[in-house]
Amino acid sequence: MLPLEGVTVVAIEQAVAAPFASGRLADAGARVIKVERPEGDFARGYDDVASGQSSYFVWLNRGKESVTLDLSSEQGKSKLEELISEADVLIQNLKPGAMAKLGFSIERLRKDNPRLITCSISGFGEDGPMANRKAYDLLIQAESGLCSITGGPSEPARVGISIVDIATGAAAHSAILEALIRRGVTGAGAEISVSMFDVVADWLTVPLLNYEGGKSPKRIGLAHPSIAPYGVFYPKSGAPVLISIQSDREWIKLCSEFIGDTALGTDPRFATNVARVSNRTEVDALVSEAFARYDSEEAVAMLSEANIALASVNDMAGLSTHPHLRRISVASPNGTVRFPAPGARFMGEDRTFGAVPALKPVGG
Numbered sequence: 001m002l003p004l005e006g007v008t009v010v011a012i013e014q015a016v017a018a019p020f021a022s023g024r025l026a027d028a029g030a031r032v033i034k035v036e037r038p039e040g041d042f043a044r045g046y047d048d049v050a051s052g053q054s055s056y057f058v059w060l061n062r063g064k065e066s067v068t069l070d071l072s073s074e075q076g077k078s079k080l081e082e083l084i085s086e087a088d089v090l091i092q093n094l095k096p097g098a099m100a101k102l103g104f105s106i107e108r109l110r111k112d113n114p115r116l117i118t119c120s121i122s123g124f125g126e127d128g129p130m131a132n133r134k135a136y137d138l139l140i141q142a143e144s145g146l147c148s149i150t151g152g153p154s155e156p157a158r159v160g161i162s163i164v165d166i167a168t169g170a171a172a173h174s175a176i177l178e179a180l181i182r183r184g185v186t187g188a189g190a191e192i193s194v195s196m197f198d199v200v201a202d203w204l205t206v207p208l209l210n211y212e213g214g215k216s217p218k219r220i221g222l223a224h225p226s227i228a229p230y231g232v233f234y235p236k237s238g239a240p241v242l243i244s245i246q247s248d249r250e251w252i253k254l255c256s257e258f259i260g261d262t263a264l265g266t267d268p269r270f271a272t273n274v275a276r277v278s279n280r281t282e283v284d285a286l287v288s289e290a291f292a293r294y295d296s297e298e299a300v301a302m303l304s305e306a307n308i309a310l311a312s313v314n315d316m317a318g319l320s321t322h323p324h325l326r327r328i329s330v331a332s333p334n335g336t337v338r339f340p341a342p343g344a345r346f347m348g349e350d351r352t353f354g355a356v357p358a359l360k361p362v363g364g
Helices: 017-027 055-060 074-085 106-112 137-144 163-186 196-203 205-212 248-259 262-266 273-278 280-291 296-305 316-320
Strands: 008-012 031-036 064-068 089-092 117-122 190-195 230-233 241-244 309-312 327-330 337-340
Touching: 008 017, 008 074, 017 031, 017 055, 017 064, 017 089, 017 117, 017 163, 031 074, 055 337, 089 163, 106 117, 117 163, 137 163, 137 196, 163 190, 163 196, 190 196, 196 205, 230 280, 241 296, 248 262, 248 273, 248 280, 248 296, 273 280, 296 309
Parallel strands: 008 031, 008 089, 031 064, 089 117, 117 190
Antiparallel strands: 230 241, 241 309, 327 337
């Protein structure tokens, strides 16, 4: 039995954040009824790389039922009322106030059904000076300051995935699970509000506190602003290697077993992480000189023997053939699509994943 079997979710959703949350609930066995506008979730048209379908839509909407409703019509509203009356959870990411304008205020829905758990996802919350702004992933990356600490020294950059949407969907998912657990004890539902801005601001706590503590973070590409050495180094031949030194003990080991100068491990200029960050240029130069003595395979072998954390600087081709990549197979209207499996595994369970729904004719 899957954990959420018997739970019904109505999701008035589009794009990424809300579908991520409801998709994880579907994976856990919930019946998820996705309510789409007559032209469908606009994420259906983001690209056509997954057997002629949108990679976003295929990834985020497996295991759901799709119901197409015209919510400007009385028939569409009547059908939505019927669906919500039988739901345990309502997820929606319409513009703040839109549900109330349609006649479905959260206050009224929860009064009608005190066990109902509602989760409203928005850009900036339900009120405040920017509540009515349209909010998409990159807009929030920019507005929150995330872009200012991403990329190299020359200019801000976008994080290479829809990280704000995904983080928001994950936050909504965990909040809904908390509410379901509490309802199992108290019988009471919950009204949840998740703001994309709030979620990414929470994730930006460390750089914000560094700024407010007088150490404003800088963009330094593939390096860590608070730890050194932690970055990419280039052997005399072969692929670059990214290493991470997380403790002073590891630094001592790197100096003795890779750099070849034990005294550097206790040199006051480098003995602590704070000192190494202050003297990052000298630290990186010492590590670079050591890398220049070896080819990539030799360097990786020596670092592995010394138990130093390292990584290859891969790309999507590398991920596609990576020995640790687990995949799932999901049916879709255009055939089976294979893509990465969810991160959490329930050991001893062999889970299957539902099909991606086709867009159906308008139901109201």
